Amino acid sequence: MELSSEQLALKERAAALSNGLLRKRGAEIDQSREYPWDVVEALKAERFMGMTIPKEYGGQGRSFLDTVLVIEEMARSCTVSARIVVEANMGAISTVMAYGTDAQRRRAADLVLAGDKPAICITEPDAGSDASGMTTRADKRGNRYVLNGKKHWITGAGVSRLHLIFARVFDEGGEEQGVGGFLAVRGEAEGLRMSKRETTMGLCGMPEGELVFEDLEITPDMVLLPPSGFKRGFGDLINAYNSQRVGAGTVAVGIAAGALEHAVEWAKTREQFGRPIGEFQGLQWMLADMQTQLTASRLMLHAAASSRGPSGSSFPDPMLAAQAKIFASEAAIKIVNDALQVFGARGYSRDFPLERMARDVRMFTIGGGTAQVLRTLVASKILGWKLPQTRDGYAMFENQSDRDLGARP
Numbered sequence: 001m002e003l004s005s006e007q008l009a010l011k012e013r014a015a016a017l018s019n020g021l022l023r024k025r026g027a028e029i030d031q032s033r034e035y036p037w038d039v040v041e042a043l044k045a046e047r048f049m050g051m052t053i054p055k056e057y058g059g060q061g062r063s064f065l066d067t068v069l070v071i072e073e074m075a076r077s078c079t080v081s082a083r084i085v086v087e088a089n090m091g092a093i094s095t096v097m098a099y100g101t102d103a104q105r106r107r108a109a110d111l112v113l114a115g116d117k118p119a120i121c122i123t124e125p126d127a128g129s130d131a132s133g134m135t136t137r138a139d140k141r142g143n144r145y146v147l148n149g150k151k152h153w154i155t156g157a158g159v160s161r162l163h164l165i166f167a168r169v170f171d172e173g174g175e176e177q178g179v180g181g182f183l184a185v186r187g188e189a190e191g192l193r194m195s196k197r198e199t200t201m202g203l204c205g206m207p208e209g210e211l212v213f214e215d216l217e218i219t220p221d222m223v224l225l226p227p228s229g230f231k232r233g234f235g236d237l238i239n240a241y242n243s244q245r246v247g248a249g250t251v252a253v254g255i256a257a258g259a260l261e262h263a264v265e266w267a268k269t270r271e272q273f274g275r276p277i278g279e280f281q282g283l284q285w286m287l288a289d290m291q292t293q294l295t296a297s298r299l300m301l302h303a304a305a306s307s308r309g310p311s312g313s314s315f316p317d318p319m320l321a322a323q324a325k326i327f328a329s330e331a332a333i334k335i336v337n338d339a340l341q342v343f344g345a346r347g348y349s350r351d352f353p354l355e356r357m358a359r360d361v362r363m364f365t366i367g368g369g370t371a372q373v374l375r376t377l378v379a380s381k382i383l384g385w386k387l388p389q390t391r392d393g394y395a396m397f398e399n400q401s402d403r404d405l406g407a408r409p
């Protein structure tokens with residue numbers, strides 16, 4: 001996919017930040033486990049926070065493709081910084097920009113442009129892959145909703161201000177309405193509490209935490225009504241989430257690209273048997289395979305980022321986003337592991353970057369929809385069938401044709 005001169009300039013600007021501050025900070029952030037507010041300031045100064053926000057709200061109205069160009073550059077040096085760029089342009093913020101009221105967009109834009117990385121709150125202890133089985137509830141009380149429940153593994157817990165919370169909606173009579181999005185700002189909303197920080201394997205400067213909602217009151221102006229209403233609200237909200245799947249896949253690609261650069265440099269300089277190890281065909285073919293996987297991943301992600309889902313969606317096509325994330329996340333784990341191998345014992349050392357990259361890259365077949373669950377989505381689309389995963393899922397189909405995608409129960 002050909003990039004415009006403007007996109008090449010954007011990429012170059014991102015590479016400069018990556019090769020400078022981020023290369024220096026990557027290992028420090030990993031060791032300190034502290035959220036990098038200095039990096040946020042640099043991202044703000046370069047206008048990489050809120051790039052996709054429309055100009056009328058103070059952003060630049062950039063595309064998801066522009067955003068992935070920046071994310072990949074960041075991830076070559078520092079995965080935490082790359083994930084900040086994902087969440088400051090995709091996920092929750094892009095959902096608010098697509099579905100929110102004018103006031104909600106303005107509020108969310110102001111927060112992100114001021115340096116906030118919003119949090120998207122979907123997963124619960126008993127509802128991970130089965131996200132539509134969530135139990136966090138939003139009960140209507142007068143003109144407000146009262147949220148109770150728990151989410152976990154929320155990226156940015158304790159540092160993010162804006163939260164987009166997926167919850168099951170009930171009317172005043174206790175009847176279920178579907179799923180809605182609810183906006184809460186940490187520091188302003190009472191009843192939003194972080195109860196635990198996970199001790200993660202990688203991405204250590206990015207807090208992953210458990211959030212508890214205890215009678216969290218949501219005023220009408222903070223209810224994010226999905227365009228099809230609450231009844232089909234989950235579908236609308238997860239459709240918007242396809243943007244973040246592309247972003248997550250791109251972080252994986254960026255780590256792999258960085259790892260490959262290190263491996264090539266090492267292969268040219270490290271000598272054994274009196275010659276550079278890059279002269280051994282065993283390593284040459286490994287490097288060639290790494291590059292091939294990387295190029296394929298990048299092309300798939302660029303295609304997904306440039307795509308639009310069916311019926312006028314402003315988000316990437318679900319099928320392309322899923323395939324790109326499956327392929328890129330799995331390829332990146334292999335590429336980074338092979339790069340570590342090229343370094344020999346030094347690859348296994350905390351004094352070199354490969355060990356950190358191997359820990360960081362591991363998350364991307366899990367977070368954002370596992371590689372297994374995304375394969376089910378792809379299979380469902382190619383078969384043209386709904387593929388319910390619950391034990392009694394097929395019982396709701398009275399006829400074979402009821403399982404066709406598009407058939408309404």
Ligand SMILES: CC(C)(COP(=O)(O)OP(=O)(O)OC[C@H]1O[C@@H](n2cnc3c(N)ncnc32)[C@H](O)[C@@H]1OP(=O)(O)O)[C@@H](O)C(=O)NCCC(=O)NCCSC(=O)CCS(=O)O
Nearest residue numbers: 122129130131132232234235238239248318367368369373
């Ligand atoms: C969607 C799933 C939760 C499976 O649940 P179900 O089997 O109950 O639901 P479905 O019938 O498959 O789907 C319900 C509804 O949604 C529509 N849908 C589903 N997926 C998509 C999609 N990707 N794009 C657009 N629309 C979608 C589907 O067509 C149905 O619509 P109708 O009701 O028929 O109109 C499960 O497949 C799933 O996705 N699980 C993973 C959950 C997940 O991704 N969580 C991410 C949490 S955030 C995170 O991890 C951040 C990490 S990061 O890297 O930043």
Ligand SMILES: Cc1cc2nc3c(=O)[nH]c(=O)nc-3n(C[C@H](O)[C@H](O)[C@H](O)COP(=O)(O)OP(=O)(O)OC[C@H]3O[C@@H](n4cnc5c(N)ncnc54)[C@H](O)[C@@H]3O)c2cc1C
Nearest residue numbers: 120121122123128129153154155363367368369370372389
């Ligand atoms: C670093 C990180 C950051 C995250 N950030 C966020 C965030 O910001 N917001 C948020 O809401 N969530 C976040 N998550 C949570 C993430 O979305 C979930 O971990 C993911 O959806 C999987 O859920 P689970 O961990 O409960 O695994 P489970 O759903 O319990 O799955 C366990 C295993 O079973 C497999 N499996 C489950 N169902 C099926 C099936 N039907 N077919 C085949 N295999 C299946 C899975 O693929 C997996 O291998 C994050 C996770 C990580 C690791």
